[in-house]
Amino acid sequence: MSERNAILARIREALRVSATRPGAHAAPPTSRAAAAPVSRDRPAGSSAGGFARWLPRVGAGFDELAAAFAAASKELRTDFHVLEHDAGADTLLGALRDAQGWQRVASHRDPLTTRVAESLGLPVLWTEDGYDPLELERCDVGITACDLLVAQTGSVLVTSASAGGRALSVLPPHHVVLARREQLVPDLPEGLRRLQAKYGEQYPSMISFITGPSRTGDIERILVLGAHGPKHLTVLVW
Amino acid sequence: MTAPATQFKAAAKTLAADLRHRSLIQTALGKYEVKRDEMKARFQDWEGARQVAADIKFEAINHLDRYLEQFVARIEARGTKVHWASTAEQARQIIVGICRDRQARRIVKSKAMTAEEIHLNQALEQAGFKVVESDLGEFIVQLRDEAPYHIVFPAMHLTRGEIKDLFDRKLGDAPSDNPEVLTMVASRVLRQEYVAADVGITGANFAVAETGMISVTENEGNARLTAALPKTMITLVGIEKIVPTLADLALFLPMLATAGAGQLLSGYNTLYGGPRQPGEADGPEAFHVVLLDNQRTALLADAEQRDALHCIRCGACLNVCPIFRNVGGQTYGTTYPGPIGSVITPHLRGLQEWKHLPFASSLCGACSEVCPVKIDLHHHLLQHRRTARAAKPVWWEKLAFRGFALLVNTPWLWRLSLAVGRVGQRFHGLVKGTKLDPAYVWTQSREAPALAGQSFKAWWRERGRGTTDHGGTGPRDRRPGTRDQGPRVTSHESSRNDPGVATKGGTAHE
Ligand code: SF4
Numbered sequence A: 001m002s003e004r005n006a007i008l009a010r011i012r013e014a015l016r017v018s019a020t021r022p023g024a025h026a027a028p029p030t031s032r033a034a035a036a037p038v039s040r041d042r043p044a045g046s047s048a049g050g051f052a053r054w055l056p057r058v059g060a061g062f063d064e065l066a067a068a069f070a071a072a073s074k075e076l077r078t079d080f081h082v083l084e085h086d087a088g089a090d091t092l093l094g095a096l097r098d099a100q101g102w103q104r105v106a107s108h109r110d111p112l113t114t115r116v117a118e119s120l121g122l123p124v125l126w127t128e129d130g131y132d133p134l135e136l137e138r139c140d141v142g143i144t145a146c147d148l149l150v151a152q153t154g155s156v157l158v159t160s161a162s163a164g165g166r167a168l169s170v171l172p173p174h175h176v177v178l179a180r181r182e183q184l185v186p187d188l189p190e191g192l193r194r195l196q197a198k199y200g201e202q203y204p205s206m207i208s209f210i211t212g213p214s215r216t217g218d219i220e221r222i223l224v225l226g227a228h229g230p231k232h233l234t235v236l237v238w
Numbered sequence B: 001m002t003a004p005a006t007q008f009k010a011a012a013k014t015l016a017a018d019l020r021h022r023s024l025i026q027t028a029l030g031k032y033e034v035k036r037d038e039m040k041a042r043f044q045d046w047e048g049a050r051q052v053a054a055d056i057k058f059e060a061i062n063h064l065d066r067y068l069e070q071f072v073a074r075i076e077a078r079g080t081k082v083h084w085a086s087t088a089e090q091a092r093q094i095i096v097g098i099c100r101d102r103q104a105r106r107i108v109k110s111k112a113m114t115a116e117e118i119h120l121n122q123a124l125e126q127a128g129f130k131v132v133e134s135d136l137g138e139f140i141v142q143l144r145d146e147a148p149y150h151i152v153f154p155a156m157h158l159t160r161g162e163i164k165d166l167f168d169r170k171l172g173d174a175p176s177d178n179p180e181v182l183t184m185v186a187s188r189v190l191r192q193e194y195v196a197a198d199v200g201i202t203g204a205n206f207a208v209a210e211t212g213m214i215s216v217t218e219n220e221g222n223a224r225l226t227a228a229l230p231k232t233m234i235t236l237v238g239i240e241k242i243v244p245t246l247a248d249l250a251l252f253l254p255m256l257a258t259a260g261a262g263q264l265l266s267g268y269n270t271l272y273g274g275p276r277q278p279g280e281a282d283g284p285e286a287f288h289v290v291l292l293d294n295q296r297t298a299l300l301a302d303a304e305q306r307d308a309l310h311c312i313r314c315g316a317c318l319n320v321c322p323i324f325r326n327v328g329g330q331t332y333g334t335t336y337p338g339p340i341g342s343v344i345t346p347h348l349r350g351l352q353e354w355k356h357l358p359f360a361s362s363l364c365g366a367c368s369e370v371c372p373v374k375i376d377l378h379h380h381l382l383q384h385r386r387t388a389r390a391a392k393p394v395w396w397e398k399l400a401f402r403g404f405a406l407l408v409n410t411p412w413l414w415r416l417s418l419a420v421g422r423v424g425q426r427f428h429g430l431v432k433g434t435k436l437d438p439a440y441v442w443t444q445s446r447e448a449p450a451l452a453g454q455s456f457k458a459w460w461r462e463r464g465r466g467t468t469d470h471g472g473t474g475p476r477d478r479r480p481g482t483r484d485q486g487p488r489v490t491s492h493e494s495s496r497n498d499p500g501v502a503t504k505g506g507t508a509h510e
Helices: A002-014 A029-034 A061-076 A087-100 A113-119 A133-137 A188-199 B003-016 B019-042 B046-062 B064-077 B088-101 B113-117 B120-126 B136-143 B160-171 B179-196 B222-226 B246-261 B296-301 B306-310 B316-320 B322-327 B338-349 B366-370 B377-391 B395-409 B411-431 B456-470 B474-478 B482-497 B499-509
Strands: A079-082 A105-107 A124-126 A141-144 A148-150 A155-159 A174-179 A206-210 A232-237 B081-085 B106-109 B130-133 B199-202 B206-208 B213-218 B232-238 B268-272 B286-292
Touching: A002 B064, A002 B081, A002 B296, A061 A079, A061 A232, A087 A113, A087 A141, A087 A174, A087 A232, A105 A113, A113 A141, A133 B179, A148 A174, A148 A188, A155 A174, A155 A188, A188 B246, B003 B322, B019 B246, B019 B316, B019 B322, B046 B064, B046 B246, B046 B306, B064 B081, B064 B213, B064 B286, B081 B088, B088 B120, B088 B199, B088 B232, B088 B286, B106 B120, B106 B179, B106 B222, B113 B120, B113 B232, B120 B130, B130 B136, B136 B160, B136 B179, B160 B179, B179 B222, B199 B222, B206 B246, B213 B222, B213 B232, B213 B246, B222 B268, B246 B268, B296 B306, B296 B338, B306 B338, B316 B322, B316 B338, B316 B366, B322 B338, B338 B366, B338 B377, B366 B377, B395 B411
Parallel strands: A079 A232, A105 A124, A105 A141, A141 A174, A174 A232, B081 B286, B106 B130, B106 B199, B199 B232, B232 B286
Antiparallel strands: A148 A155, A155 A206, A206 B268, B206 B213, B213 B268
16 A cells, blocks of 8 residues: 555645647747646547547448448458358358368357357367366367457457457357358447447456467567467358 | 666677667567557647657546545455555565465466566565466567567567577477467467466556456457466556546547557457456456556656656557667667666666766657657657756866866967867877777767868958959859857757767756
């Protein structure tokens, strides 16, 4: 408690003198003298949604948003498909299973994932009630639901509540995300608004924007996928 | 000269002449610049975004007490334990204490500059824990037993060949120098660590007051795993990382990625608001957040430079800095290199010992121009110079400047020195660039500009005569070059461009 008080006291003492605004250090002295002292109140409406007009432009309507998500996916090397119905997911994942030789699947029970994960005809490790990390480590693919897809950045928003915990979406070498059309939102401000509306004060302990497969450029700034997290990210929407 | 200044000068001298280093950095940063500009162009209004981001950080930092209390109340409400550390020593003790309490043996870490700042790894290792860095770049520099080169790209100074040799030596496994193969070698080693580790330590890029969450930005997924598998999670975060609302991240996350790495958004941007909650599948049983002051409140008390606390550590100012690009990150000998490091290190570690850093700048302003939160970096560097000078002028500098003043204020002395200089420079060639050369500091790596055969004054006098005699036509075509201002240009150039001699000349112009 004492360090807390000491630090807060130092902060309060320091803040008794008001600061120069960033970008104003080069201004002629008169304008600085005229600058009003710092208000202790946050200017109303300065955030909340207003950011959309600075960020990259996105369209409206499912088709435009899906096109934006597809364009971002191409750059990020996410494998993105819009399907007619959930049977399309079985076919697509069946082909991936054969091509990559999947032996073990990990998933969590959710209206979207349960049936699809079982349709692969492989042993499934269900994570929602706890699991052995060593077993998850041996799985070839993690199939999860998500909260939202963000068209602007090609991101998948998962939480520990929506995607079977913290590790399922990041430990297996292939992450498959299943989503419904109405989960696709235009941009980050809208994504965060929906998140707040969905959980209110009861946020899951982990919330993650996943943007493309795991990547690194740490060796000579050359892009390598699958550094620690999944090398492949597949997103299916219907 | 202080020890850090001597070390800086020596390292800078070596690296500035290292062509291999130069080409490596130019290539890496060249790629970055292309992507950064491409992403910036996608913003509808990047400049507008910078202003808003700066305003939000201004708001947060100037009400830091209030937002910190809000952050702590919210994150504790969900079962997180918050610790406050005034000093690096306290932070180390807190973290070592937590690891002991949890009877941990192995610790996995994801990249955290705050941990570098407090030399956490050494403390943990001394206390008997095994610590592994999980970020690939950090893992590489940890194997090499050195400090990160750059706050975002820690191993930027190494070639794939060097990394291959390193892996060969330390891991006994390096089938080729292909970056993909090398990455897989490292990730195989590290996967074992996540599963076996008892404690995971992370840093944080933001702390959200409104919802009580820390936000971690990364590309590899190593921080995600660090925060998922070990039973205990510890996050070390500087008190200045606060943003007021969750919505603010909609702006900060893409700006950080764009400015820092030329990405629209980094691979993983993850918020943590507590340990594993009832009904959740996994996650740590215990979550500790350590709030670090370590002189940040001292910087806060400097109202003029307070905006340096707005920094989101994107690294953009390092990438554009001509000094950083020539002398390299490790030369600084600080946790935070480049322009932002030169601004904050004197606050964090003392101006007297680190005052050479503000002089290691061309004051070109490239840093201030790229900074996503509009910190007036080069103004702060200039201000540090003034303060350093006012605080403690060195006797020989005072003497040198007094001598200089006498020289330029005494016409006969000035004329005499020019005359001597003109004669002297004919013989300069004999000693130029050797230690016998009186201008050695300058000429060891540069050409000395020659004094013109005639001074401006002499020329003017002659021209006046010419005007009377020939009606003002003649001498125009004999206009002397700028060389006539020779000595002044020389001292000016030397103060601006050479970090080595800047300490002497810099103040002459301020
Ligand atoms: S000072 Fe600005 S440009 Fe430099 S690292 Fe901080 S935020 Fe980025």
